[in-house]
Each structure stands twice: as structure tokens, then as C-alpha cells.
Amino acid sequence: MLEKEDSNTEYKATLNNHLKREIVSFLNSKNGGVVFIGVDDKTRAALPVSMEERKVIETICFTLM
Numbered sequence: 001m002l003e004k005e006d007s008n009t010e011y012k013a014t015l016n017n018h019l020k021r022e023i024v025s026f027l028n029s030k031n032g033g034v035v036f037i038g039v040d041d042k043t044r045a046a047l048p049v050s051m052e053e054r055k056v057i058e059t060i061c062f063t064l065m
Contacts, residue, residue, distance in 0.1 A: 002044040008033040011041040015053050020060050 005011055008031055010022055015037065026033030037057060038049035049057075 002039065005041060010035045011039040011044060012037045013040050013047050015056055
């Protein structure tokens with residue numbers, strides 16, 4: 001089972017407008033962090049991620065590097 005959300009772990013069921021800001025926040029923090037997309041933040045159950053969402057995630061990640 002996945003651990004609870006904390007200052008280094010964030011779960012997102014779907015993409016939202018705050019994703020880029022959260023990734024940058026982790027990049028700027030001392031300890032970094034991990035964003036799990038396709039995970040319910042309350043139950044931590046795995047959820048499907050569409051190919052379209054995957055492409056958007058890749059685009060966001062590559063533009064931040």
C-alpha cells in the first residue's frame with residue numbers, strides 16, 4: 001500500500017492545472033518529492049491514466065528539465 005501524502009509525496013487522480021506548480025515546488029524543495037498521477041489521494045487506489053494524459057505529463061516534465 002502506498003504511504004500517505006506528505007511534504008514529499010502527492011497523489012493526483014487526474015491531471016489538473018496545478019500539476020506544473022506542484023512539480024516545480026518539489027524541484028525547488030530541499031528534499032524533492034514525488035507526484036503519483038493516477039492514484040486517488042484519499043483511498044490511494046490506482047486509477048487508469050489515458051494515453052492523452054500520459055502525453056501531457058511527458059510534455060510537462062520535459063519542458064521543466
